[in-house]
Amino acid sequence: MSLIRVLEKFILSSVKKLAMGFLDLFIVALMPVLKILLITAVGLLLGTERIDILGANARSYLNRLVFFVFSPSIIFSNLSDTITLDSLATLWFMLVNILLTFLIGTALAWILIKITRTPQHLRGLVIGCCSAGNLGNLPLIIIPAVCGEENSPFGDSSVCSTDGEAYAALSMAVGSIYIWTFTYPIMRISASKTEEIVIDGSSIRDNNSRETSHLYSEIDTEALLPSKGCPSSEEYMDQVEPQSTGSEGKAKVTLLQKTTLQLKMLIGHIDLKKLFAPSTIAVIIGFLVGLVSPIRKVLIGDDAPLRVIYSSVSLIGEAAIPCMTLIIGANLFRGLKSSGVGPLLILGIIAIRYIILPSLGIVIVKAAHRFGMVESDSLFQFTLMLQYALPPAMNVGTISQLLETGQSECSVIMLWTYAVAAFSLTLWSTIFMLVVA
Template sequence: MSGIINLLVMASMPIAKVLLLAAIGSFLGLDRVNILGEDARHHLNQVVFYVFNPALLASTLAKTITFESFLTLWFMPVNIFITYLIGSILGWVLIKVTKAPRHLKGLIIGACSAGNLGKLPLIIVPAMCREKGSPFGDVDVCQSYGLAYASLSMALGNFYIWSYTYNIIRISSREIVDVDANHSEVGDETYGKNTEFLLKPADYSLMTPNNKIPMSLKFQQMLSTFSGKINLKPLFSPSTIGVIVGFMIGLIPPLRKLLIGNDAPLHVIEDSAYLLGDAAIPTITLILGANLLLGLKGSIIQFRIVIGIVAIRYILLPLLGILIIRGAIRGGILKCDPLFQFILLLQYAVPPAMNISTMTELFGNGQSEYSVILLWTYGLAAVALTLWSTIFLWLVAS
């Protein structure tokens, strides 16, 4: 019994630190304080996006990732893909069950599938390494590898969210705009413009005598429509560039010898990047606390949708994650140290990603609704993450 209590205390300390910093951010974001007002958050987000996050990713990956360690991390992108797949399926089911409004469908799928895979692990894991009785061994080694694992999780999460979630919300928002535009038009002439054939006039010669379009042409049209809707530019973000730089330095021996270590000729560059990266975690947490204030203003979102998202993220996904990770280990597919195993399990239990809030602001759809979702999910994260972290620690230590 005392062992479980110790694990519970150990798991609660990092969460308490997150809540404390978030509470300070909420206080700074109050209208009467107005230190982290809307404009301040916007500019600070820009600094985090373009400077702190890339520096953190590049410096931690360069310092801890080697070719040997890289080969042992192959399961993480697979694991994140599974979280997105299961979350999307459960989100689709939630939409059908709750009969959610059309303009929220992309938002619901995004909230259920895209978790906070970088920022929270970056805060929780190093803090857990410093706790007395940690099952992860030496503090310095644990913190170093914990930052590397969390940074890789953040990098992969960045890739998935900007390639998958971004385009789901983008396409969903565009469909709503198109529908509104069509409803605003009147007259048969407008109707004819909105229902014109996909084929150009020159393409009618490709039709068969029975007026059916060849399968090859249909496939080309489908690819053209899909490529027109998908936007891959956000993938080449500063964080992605930071990951590429970090991997290049870590995996290429001459670059590693030139930049990494106290005896390296250019170690001042790596030290400066690490110093900048240290500012990312507290800054992100302060912004998180200030953003949660938006949810207090309320929204027209149905409460059953919020309850469904909470149930998916804090009950169904963690339970399925335990079955998947433990099954992979017992089946010999995955062999990993306790710290890496804990990171993989934690990826199933984190709240929705903060970047979705940026996407809703970008497309002007669902800002207030997602603020309410963030308020409830991050408010309940104190209890949910503490309980699940305790269970995960018990699993990896047993």
């Protein structure tokens, strides 16, 4: 009987400690997501017709500030301050890991599109939401918060916070490159397919809205749109030689030819002259400053002669996260009235981002560790796994705003995915810590 009582006390004590640790972790993971939801609510309020501070024109101008000023500033400041040559040598697998999140998310999104028969104008948005995670904002908030907890499994809080900021900064930088070189062209191709443009004199008609308007009149996105000489999908179709012709004269194309066509279409929509978005340029400059010691000493540090430049850029970058969130909230007003997103599609995106991807993330990271591609650093492994469990990137909303397609639908998807993230991030963070401990 005494042995049974001892076992009962041990089990009760273990369950109590686990429950207390889970509650602490729940609060840590919940706080940053709640902040984002509250700022989204403020953006929604400012975008209503009665207040109209963030109307269509205001959102366009704010979106341009985010794209050209705020996002590059926050990427440069975090990357140049935390990335060094020594740290980069051990973090190479993160580039592969993030690329896998994009590729797997895109494949799963394609399956979801086929199952739900997603309309053409929403396909690029679905791929963007499933492939591109919030690889910068949330890790910058969550990882240091986890390191600061008393019962953190990652050792000394100061060392953990320093390493965590480096991991989060690199995650933001690499994620930004992939978003603007992978997700953005895909969303742009989808947007171009939905627009049957009829040019008659100086007028342009959009077949979706069935209204005559000037394309992209609110935002000057010329630097982001396809070149006029960029080949269309029809031009690529003309380049394919049919394997055989049926009785009706229709060409039969093999699977290999179809795959080649899709790759040609994707490459055709990537204009190398316009490939380097402001965020990509900020990544290059941030790496240059962080890795080249003489430049780093001039700009970063209490004794740096040009430290005021870095401080100013860092100050500007702090506006990126709240401004992006306000834009999402302001767009939500139109989405609440007529979103055009079915419940099945939203549930599918949530299942991909919060069930399938995190589960695959554990398998991939543990396999990489087993084969020696990832070191035994538990915080680094936690960061790699966390990249699979994040909600959609806010830059997907920025892209939809720039392309002026699916803004309201994107806002509704963001609302539900970030609401669910308040709970899923907590659960998966707990599981990831148990796996890497």
